[in-house]
Amino acid sequence: MEILVASAIGILTAAGIYLVLRLRTFPVILGISLLTYAVNVFLFASGRLAVGAPPILRDGVEVYADPLPQALVLTAIVISFGMTAVVVMIGLGAFLGSDTDRVDDPAEDAS
Amino acid sequence: MSLATDILNWVLIATFIVVAFSQIMAMLRLVKGPTVGDRILALDTMVVNALGIIVLLGMWYGIGIYFEVTLLVAMLGFVSTVAYAKFVLRGDVIE
Amino acid sequence: MKSAVRWLMPHPFLTLILAVVWTLLQNDISAGMVVFGLILGILIPWGTAAWWPDQPQDFRLGKMVSYATIVLWDILVANVQVAWIVLTRSNESLRPAWVVIPLDLREPEAITILAGTITLTPGTVSADLSSEGHSLLVHALDCPDPDAVRDEIKDRYERRLKEIFL
Amino acid sequence: MSHWIILPIVLPAMLAPFIVLAARYHIGIQRVFSVAGILAQIALAIGLAWQAADGTVTLYQLGDWAAPFGIVVVADRLSTVMILLTSVLALFVLLYAIGSRWDERGRHFHALYQFQIMGIMGAFLTGDLFNLFVFFEVLLIASYGLMIHSGGNERLRAGVQYVLFNLIGSTLFLFALGSIYAETGTLNMADLANRVDLIGEEATVGIRVASVLLIMVFAIKAALVPLHFWLPSSYAEAPAPVAALFAIMTKVGAYAIIRVYTMVFPPELEATAGLHGLWLLPAALVSLALGAIGVLAAKKLDRLVAFSVISSMGMVMVSIAMFTQASITAALYYIVHSTFAAAALFLITDLARAGRRDLALTPQPVIAGATRTAGLFFIAAIAMTGLPPLSGFVGKLLILDAGFATDMATWIWAVILISSLVSVVGFARAGSVVFWKAQSIDPIDVEEGVDMTPPSALAYTAVGGLVAMLVAHTVLAGHTSGYADKIAAQLFAPDAYMSVVLDTPGKLSDGSYEDGEEY
Amino acid sequence: MSLFLIVALPFLGALLPGLMNSAGRAACAGVTFVVTLAAFVGLMTNLPAVAAGEVVSVGVDWIPIVGLNFNLMLDGLGFFFATLILGIGLLIITYARHYLAREDHMGEFFTYLLLFQGAMVGIVLSDNILLLLIFWELTSLSSFLLIGYWKHLPEGRQGARMALTVTGMGGLALIGGMLILGNIAGSYDLSVILQSKDVIQDSPLYLPALILILLGCFTKSAQFPFHFWLPHAMAAPTPVSAYLHSATMVKAGIFLMARLWPVLSGTPEWFVIVTTAGLITMCLGAVIALFKHDLKALLAFSTVSHLGLITMLLGTGTKFGAWAAVFHIFNHATFKAALFMSAGIVDHEAKTRDIRLLGGLRVLMPITFVIATLAALSMAGIPFLNGFLSKEMMLEEANHTTLFGMPWLVPVLATFGSLFSAAYCFRLIGHTFLGPVRESYPAKPHDPGFGLWGPPAILVVLVVAVGVAPFLATPMVQLVASAVVGEAGAFDDKYIKIWHGLVPALYMSIIAVVGGLVVLAMFKPLLRAWDAAPRPEAKTIFEALISGVVALAQGISHTLHNGAFSRYAAIAMITFIAVGYHAWQTGTVGEASRVIQEAGPVAIAGWLLLVAATIGLVLMHRRRLLALVLIGIVGLMVSVGFVYFSAPDLAMTQFTVEVVTIILLLLALNFLPKQTPVESSLSRRLRDGGVAILGGVATLILSYHYLIRDAVTGPISEFHLANSYKGGGGTNVVNVILVDFRGFDTFGEIIVLGIAALLIYALTETLLNGPVRARLLNRRPDQARAGDVHPMMMVVLTRVIMPVVLMVGFYIFLRGHNEPGGGFIAGLIVSIAVVMQYMASGFNWASDRVRFPYHGVIGAGVLVAGLTGIGSWFVGKPFLTSDFTYVRIPPFQEFELATAALFDVGVFLAVVGAVMLSLESFSRLARRAHDKDSDHPMDIDPSREDDAQAVKGA
Amino acid sequence: MMWELIGIYVAIISLIIGAIFTMVGAIGMLKLDNPMSRLHAPTKVGTVGIGALLLASMIHSWVTADGSFNELLIMAFLFVTAPISANFIAKVYLHTNEDKTLPKPPRDDTWSTLNVPAADRDLIED
Numbered sequence A: 001m002e003i004l005v006a007s008a009i010g011i012l013t014a015a016g017i018y019l020v021l022r023l024r025t026f027p028v029i030l031g032i033s034l035l036t037y038a039v040n041v042f043l044f045a046s047g048r049l050a051v052g053a054p055p056i057l058r059d060g061v062e063v064y065a066d067p068l069p070q071a072l073v074l075t076a077i078v079i080s081f082g083m084t085a086v087v088v089m090i091g092l093g094a095f096l097g098s099d100t101d102r103v104d105d106p107a108e109d110a111s
Numbered sequence B: 001m002s003l004a005t006d007i008l009n010w011v012l013i014a015t016f017i018v019v020a021f022s023q024i025m026a027m028l029r030l031v032k033g034p035t036v037g038d039r040i041l042a043l044d045t046m047v048v049n050a051l052g053i054i055v056l057l058g059m060w061y062g063i064g065i066y067f068e069v070t071l072l073v074a075m076l077g078f079v080s081t082v083a084y085a086k087f088v089l090r091g092d093v094i095e
Numbered sequence C: 001m002k003s004a005v006r007w008l009m010p011h012p013f014l015t016l017i018l019a020v021v022w023t024l025l026q027n028d029i030s031a032g033m034v035v036f037g038l039i040l041g042i043l044i045p046w047g048t049a050a051w052w053p054d055q056p057q058d059f060r061l062g063k064m065v066s067y068a069t070i071v072l073w074d075i076l077v078a079n080v081q082v083a084w085i086v087l088t089r090s091n092e093s094l095r096p097a098w099v100v101i102p103l104d105l106r107e108p109e110a111i112t113i114l115a116g117t118i119t120l121t122p123g124t125v126s127a128d129l130s131s132e133g134h135s136l137l138v139h140a141l142d143c144p145d146p147d148a149v150r151d152e153i154k155d156r157y158e159r160r161l162k163e164i165f166l
Numbered sequence D: 001m002s003h004w005i006i007l008p009i010v011l012p013a014m015l016a017p018f019i020v021l022a023a024r025y026h027i028g029i030q031r032v033f034s035v036a037g038i039l040a041q042i043a044l045a046i047g048l049a050w051q052a053a054d055g056t057v058t059l060y061q062l063g064d065w066a067a068p069f070g071i072v073v074v075a076d077r078l079s080t081v082m083i084l085l086t087s088v089l090a091l092f093v094l095l096y097a098i099g100s101r102w103d104e105r106g107r108h109f110h111a112l113y114q115f116q117i118m119g120i121m122g123a124f125l126t127g128d129l130f131n132l133f134v135f136f137e138v139l140l141i142a143s144y145g146l147m148i149h150s151g152g153n154e155r156l157r158a159g160v161q162y163v164l165f166n167l168i169g170s171t172l173f174l175f176a177l178g179s180i181y182a183e184t185g186t187l188n189m190a191d192l193a194n195r196v197d198l199i200g201e202e203a204t205v206g207i208r209v210a211s212v213l214l215i216m217v218f219a220i221k222a223a224l225v226p227l228h229f230w231l232p233s234s235y236a237e238a239p240a241p242v243a244a245l246f247a248i249m250t251k252v253g254a255y256a257i258i259r260v261y262t263m264v265f266p267p268e269l270e271a272t273a274g275l276h277g278l279w280l281l282p283a284a285l286v287s288l289a290l291g292a293i294g295v296l297a298a299k300k301l302d303r304l305v306a307f308s309v310i311s312s313m314g315m316v317m318v319s320i321a322m323f324t325q326a327s328i329t330a331a332l333y334y335i336v337h338s339t340f341a342a343a344a345l346f347l348i349t350d351l352a353r354a355g356r357r358d359l360a361l362t363p364q365p366v367i368a369g370a371t372r373t374a375g376l377f378f379i380a381a382i383a384m385t386g387l388p389p390l391s392g393f394v395g396k397l398l399i400l401d402a403g404f405a406t407d408m409a410t411w412i413w414a415v416i417l418i419s420s421l422v423s424v425v426g427f428a429r430a431g432s433v434v435f436w437k438a439q440s441i442d443p444i445d446v447e448e449g450v451d452m453t454p455p456s457a458l459a460y461t462a463v464g465g466l467v468a469m470l471v472a473h474t475v476l477a478g479h480t481s482g483y484a485d486k487i488a489a490q491l492f493a494p495d496a497y498m499s500v501v502l503d504t505p506g507k508l509s510d511g512s513y514e515d516g517e518e519y
Numbered sequence E: 001m002s003l004f005l006i007v008a009l010p011f012l013g014a015l016l017p018g019l020m021n022s023a024g025r026a027a028c029a030g031v032t033f034v035v036t037l038a039a040f041v042g043l044m045t046n047l048p049a050v051a052a053g054e055v056v057s058v059g060v061d062w063i064p065i066v067g068l069n070f071n072l073m074l075d076g077l078g079f080f081f082a083t084l085i086l087g088i089g090l091l092i093i094t095y096a097r098h099y100l101a102r103e104d105h106m107g108e109f110f111t112y113l114l115l116f117q118g119a120m121v122g123i124v125l126s127d128n129i130l131l132l133l134i135f136w137e138l139t140s141l142s143s144f145l146l147i148g149y150w151k152h153l154p155e156g157r158q159g160a161r162m163a164l165t166v167t168g169m170g171g172l173a174l175i176g177g178m179l180i181l182g183n184i185a186g187s188y189d190l191s192v193i194l195q196s197k198d199v200i201q202d203s204p205l206y207l208p209a210l211i212l213i214l215l216g217c218f219t220k221s222a223q224f225p226f227h228f229w230l231p232h233a234m235a236a237p238t239p240v241s242a243y244l245h246s247a248t249m250v251k252a253g254i255f256l257m258a259r260l261w262p263v264l265s266g267t268p269e270w271f272v273i274v275t276t277a278g279l280i281t282m283c284l285g286a287v288i289a290l291f292k293h294d295l296k297a298l299l300a301f302s303t304v305s306h307l308g309l310i311t312m313l314l315g316t317g318t319k320f321g322a323w324a325a326v327f328h329i330f331n332h333a334t335f336k337a338a339l340f341m342s343a344g345i346v347d348h349e350a351k352t353r354d355i356r357l358l359g360g361l362r363v364l365m366p367i368t369f370v371i372a373t374l375a376a377l378s379m380a381g382i383p384f385l386n387g388f389l390s391k392e393m394m395l396e397e398a399n400h401t402t403l404f405g406m407p408w409l410v411p412v413l414a415t416f417g418s419l420f421s422a423a424y425c426f427r428l429i430g431h432t433f434l435g436p437v438r439e440s441y442p443a444k445p446h447d448p449g450f451g452l453w454g455p456p457a458i459l460v461v462l463v464v465a466v467g468v469a470p471f472l473a474t475p476m477v478q479l480v481a482s483a484v485v486g487e488a489g490a491f492d493d494k495y496i497k498i499w500h501g502l503v504p505a506l507y508m509s510i511i512a513v514v515g516g517l518v519v520l521a522m523f524k525p526l527l528r529a530w531d532a533a534p535r536p537e538a539k540t541i542f543e544a545l546i547s548g549v550v551a552l553a554q555g556i557s558h559t560l561h562n563g564a565f566s567r568y569a570a571i572a573m574i575t576f577i578a579v580g581y582h583a584w585q586t587g588t589v590g591e592a593s594r595v596i597q598e599a600g601p602v603a604i605a606g607w608l609l610l611v612a613a614t615i616g617l618v619l620m621h622r623r624r625l626l627a628l629v630l631i632g633i634v635g636l637m638v639s640v641g642f643v644y645f646s647a648p649d650l651a652m653t654q655f656t657v658e659v660v661t662i663i664l665l666l667l668a669l670n671f672l673p674k675q676t677p678v679e680s681s682l683s684r685r686l687r688d689g690g691v692a693i694l695g696g697v698a699t700l701i702l703s704y705h706y707l708i709r710d711a712v713t714g715p716i717s718e719f720h721l722a723n724s725y726k727g728g729g730g731t732n733v734v735n736v737i738l739v740d741f742r743g744f745d746t747f748g749e750i751i752v753l754g755i756a757a758l759l760i761y762a763l764t765e766t767l768l769n770g771p772v773r774a775r776l777l778n779r780r781p782d783q784a785r786a787g788d789v790h791p792m793m794m795v796v797l798t799r800v801i802m803p804v805v806l807m808v809g810f811y812i813f814l815r816g817h818n819e820p821g822g823g824f825i826a827g828l829i830v831s832i833a834v835v836m837q838y839m840a841s842g843f844n845w846a847s848d849r850v851r852f853p854y855h856g857v858i859g860a861g862v863l864v865a866g867l868t869g870i871g872s873w874f875v876g877k878p879f880l881t882s883d884f885t886y887v888r889i890p891p892f893q894e895f896e897l898a899t900a901a902l903f904d905v906g907v908f909l910a911v912v913g914a915v916m917l918s919l920e921s922f923s924r925l926a927r928r929a930h931d932k933d934s935d936h937p938m939d940i941d942p943s944r945e946d947d948a949q950a951v952k953g954a
Numbered sequence F: 001m002m003w004e005l006i007g008i009y010v011a012i013i014s015l016i017i018g019a020i021f022t023m024v025g026a027i028g029m030l031k032l033d034n035p036m037s038r039l040h041a042p043t044k045v046g047t048v049g050i051g052a053l054l055l056a057s058m059i060h061s062w063v064t065a066d067g068s069f070n071e072l073l074i075m076a077f078l079f080v081t082a083p084i085s086a087n088f089i090a091k092v093y094l095h096t097n098e099d100k101t102l103p104k105p106p107r108d109d110t111w112s113t114l115n116v117p118a119a120d121r122d123l124i125e126d
């Protein structure tokens, strides 16, 4: 099981990095989203894996999944949602102003 | 009773496998397309199947608390299907 | 008095549905929960009334129940049929076809229920309305005779719906 | 229960939504509340700094939960000085934003400003690593809003890169936090410091990787080469007051490194031995050099200033990377200096924009008041490049002196001194073109659409205030550097801090709650 | 007068002329003069003490931790220099008052001049070498301002920059040298350092310190090879040249060599470096000076030459050398300042300084002629003028000096230098003042008023007085030289006299003077040879060097910072991986401590789907809609994974966030291109792929590493599990952590969301009020849009479903503390319910019926959460302390009332407000692009016809 | 005991039905060659398939624990939304494909999806 999760993190990360290195805003944002998934799962996994043991207290149940990483990931998901919305909006604003959604700045050399 | 429970467990596992297999087939359709409609359809199906998997997990672990998740998946899957479709139809999802 | 009730409960049927939903959600039929569900059932429609501006359509609840029973039965049968088609028939032997259903119904709610029914039942999917809403476009999975399908739909469902929605 | 410590965070957090709610359409009211809020911040910061001055470490347990189970904020010498620095900077920058009417050129400037302050304050005060992440995000997202304030194509394009780069940084932060929690099972810094001691030498990779991931997160903030690429365009394109406020943001990274790598992963910790020696100091030296090269190479005044920020952060990082008490002292002194110097330069750059088509380093007509601007630029440039008599020089002396005893002394000295020279040449070239050569241009050649209104008195006052801070930091250098030394002393004896954080009882630990049902 | 005040007066006084510019030229000059005079008089009050051999010192701690203290001392050397600085300063101020033109900004000039003066006085009075450094650099800065005073002149700006660059470089070297010196001696106080000769000279760091300090001195005093900046600084107004380049700034380097002479000199290193540099400078400067046609340039190179002479004398390391050096410093200051001022007068009157255009001025400007001639002859080393005396001493010293084992080398070169020195002096007199009067001067010259010729005249009086009566200077030289060598009264004061007998120095002097005349006689052919000879032009070299450095800097900086985010990101990723790898590879890997769990078929299928969707996304990312569908699948599978691994709250959050994100992305994609073009080369993609795979492998290994091991000790969440119910009143531990244990994180989190929404709103406003607006209005869809915008079936369904979804949201909210759910998820659900309505009936129709402004909802949310936290203050508890109780109101069951729930209400409101404000903002962009909006919730509604007919019928 | 046993067997049967129908939906979606035909399979069969699984879950919960009606709610939700989803996907099909076999509506001009706004008519690709 562990290797499945670890490799999923690895594959999400690799895909995320590849897309982040693209030249247009849209795929880069998708790449960031994939990286976000990867890191959320990674952070989640820092509490180790537990199947069928949600941290909802029940009488007579002793074993629970680690709730803390779950809370942290929840916070991280929310924050990255806000960030994604913002970067989409700024990217859109840049596109509407200049008619290109390239990430790289062509005018830099001139400045 | 224990026989019945055993059978139930076996059937549960078999159902898991079937639903998982259905997911993979839906995924194939999603990748294959060829029309946008097919892809949205495949996504819709996968959401519903995922819901099935969660229901099965709830049965397997005997924990009722996955209900909220299931309910949410049912609601939101619909919304996202409509959103994708509206995008293809109109470009603007909210207009 | 009636207008006060209308003001309080713009959509009584919705209130009922919400109360039922609340009970199903709570998984518990205690007095407190039902009362709470009713309170929500009144508050929520009241809060969302602006988005349902039309006066609600009167309908016959009894006929609605019998309609629902028929549809449920049709769904069960239809699904077995469709399953059979999917599993046994080859693509070549299928005869998909478009069926046009001229509508006598006028009310959006009624038309929606009809369209939904068609989608949930045997080998048919409602695909579109005509541009003024006078016809319904239906796709049939295996349909040697579109006219027959049309007549059956009109007879089996639309007629009943017309009786439900006066 | 004293709630003063939490106020620097809660006050702007409440003020900002209040501004959004109540004063959304009235810029005047927004300004009044915003300035009042910052003044209150200064008062709070002075009080807290006073309280911490004798070495007292004050703890505040959010939700009454004892560390490490709940989140704590901690006020010691370092954190209180940082919030004082932030609030003083914030006041002058805010006055400038009002005086230059930048705040009117888009929506929600003041709310975002307050949120930005909140994020920075939180980052300085928190004692919990994940909470630090949250405050990083607060300050970042507010900075995104401020950075693109008033829009414009170049600004938005730079904004996209700025946000994307920081998103990568945030992702890395979470990887680091995940690693730390996986390895140690805690998030509280003091608790973490205890737990890393438990790690045996037979299994160190986990904590080593966690440690470097974390320092790289902070290095991004601190614009350490090669993680600095986000800085030049975003600082150059940001509205001037925003860029000026950002002067403190790079310091958040420096602060975090100082905090974490003196307490949690101190140089003498065996598990993480030899991790940073290889690259941290060289990277800092390269930052210093590359920043200076950028200053010399810049073709626009705002980019020049942005590169000087990289260079000054290089100085800070060189000093931090030595990790001795003397070097941290020097770093702290320099942090205060470079914050004011960079902020002043960004604002002066904006003053220089008046009457100009752009900030390209070409002679363009100058308008009334340009002599004043030129004078301010000269002073700020002296400060930034570390020429006497201003605090930049004092800071440089402190750093050079601290570097004397290290193995890398030759490198440190050579790079610092040569970079200074390169910066001086760069600033002299730029200043002489923008302020001197411009005088050979006939003002009749002014192009259409160029705003000829001279900056307002309030704008000059704000800049003057920042310059006055630099002067004060120089004249009182004996006191400020002496206090920096005390801060460093406290940092290098973290046991007191740790015991305050970890030994203070909270809810449930003092028996105030009855035993409930068992679960 | 206190030394503090002497140093402070010029600085404080500097404010005055700048502020009183409008009071007029005379007032500016007057106040400057008074300030300088005050300082001068103050200095003189210390004369008795200094003359008595005392060292006056004062001090105050400034920056003790680095040893930088404001310590001043006044001994003979300092007194001598301070007198020169202030005394000549007084003359220069008088001269400048008359020299500067009406349009020159007088106040600014005198401000800079006083700053400079203060800095110079500071240098010579500093008892702390770090303090000295500060004043040292201040002279560079203030001279930068003075040289660039005429900002409109390109030569002024270039000269200023060159001076700043060269002296700045030296200053930085000096910083290094001084710090080393201080560290060797254990103190930065001169009084300590001057006692530490042996420690310093035995230190292995002596040589680096020496080289760095000499770099500082040589650049400042224009010694070869740093001599080239000085002539270009002549672009400054002449009073500046006269002040800086005769008496003051260029002497700072000399001063410092003299100041540190006791501890640095006497070693072979010192001797070789300093003497050689001095000799070369002396000869080179003299030769170049001869061929300069600009009077000021000639004087500038003569200054270079004489500074070389003094340097050479200090380099010999003998007491006699030091003595001669001191004497020549004084003499040079007097005649050179007089010469500069004379040159200024010529320039001022004749409007040219080109010697070739001059000649015959003897008749037109007799006073100036006398002054200049006396000063020039003194410089040439003619007896009965002070220059002769010190030059004799120099030649004498040269005779005793053996460099590189060649005893003849120094005397020959010294004579050579003197010869050319005499030559250019004669040329100056001959070609400027003698000869026939011309008709062609740019302006008709005549002697100026006393204001201009008075100051040089006073100096020439000194020149002659000392030249005729050398004993007048003896006490001064005695005093100063003692201070330099650090021993009182060690000199044979009889040496300062005109006639020493027929010593070799006399012959050398005669050779020099006669040779000078011969050279001048051969000037024309020599000039032709000079002009024909290829020689490096220092300015060209310097400028080429600087522009080369700038080009290199631009090459580096612009190549690195080329604006390519993709490369920035790649560099960052590679850095993360490399540094992480280094950390890993230098550490030790412990044993795995956890049992690896079996993976069932469902897990494997889920993994397959996730991987397939991810890889599919990478392969097909160019088709953007498809990419969005695929990322939806990735999100779905991650959510299912969270369910599988016991995290229902996470699954719900992930799933709802996913839907909202996709709607946002779809809203944005509406405007963006629907395809991503192929732009990067195959090799580039391979490179990116390589980086990606490295990163993937790194995270795989790292996460697997942690997954199969336990933390070093039990995680803190054990406490949360144990106390969630007892202390937080909830059984959903995740929720209790979010709203209670770590409620502060959540507080920050909702603020992030709120800011995101405000930002999006603000940017939308900005876009809609800017040039983008017209673009949006004229925008055309990139494909035909389908009819039926608001389909009937959707509208009808929404009417029923939306209330149900709202109720579900309410339910999820209420249960959140004990079961999966909570304010955040509920907020998202409610938002999605409203979005459904938006999608069904359109933005306008739906939002017209929304009762709350979303801004307000966000603000209220944050305020509610914050006020809940603040509420605990009133019971004396910290921010966000929760409390809960169980109540029972019939007919309801017992339920829990927790303050955490109120906090959760804040979370809920903030989330609803933020999500809705963001969506609304996105939609507004599109709304502007559209033509009209419907009054009806649905487009097609046959029942409307009935109504219409009914209306018609009625 | 008896009821529990019956309950378990009913749950088993429901599971089997659910599995079969889920499978059929997936097969149909893969196998059928016409996009409109493919729409039939999952929207209906899939719904019933998952419906059966939900039923099994509900019965199971009554047998093994306190029992719940929650599943009914989810089932209702799926049944109500499935036709709308199908309708939208059909509209997507009509909009993105030109179907020659499509009949004209008898009383109105065209089908609502094909009723492209006048401004966009020139964008229709042939």
Ligand code: NA
Binding pocket: A074, A075, A078, E738, E746, E749, E824, E907
């Ligand atoms: Na939360």
Ligand code: NA
Binding pocket: B044, B048, B078, F078, F081, F082, F085
């Ligand atoms: Na559906």
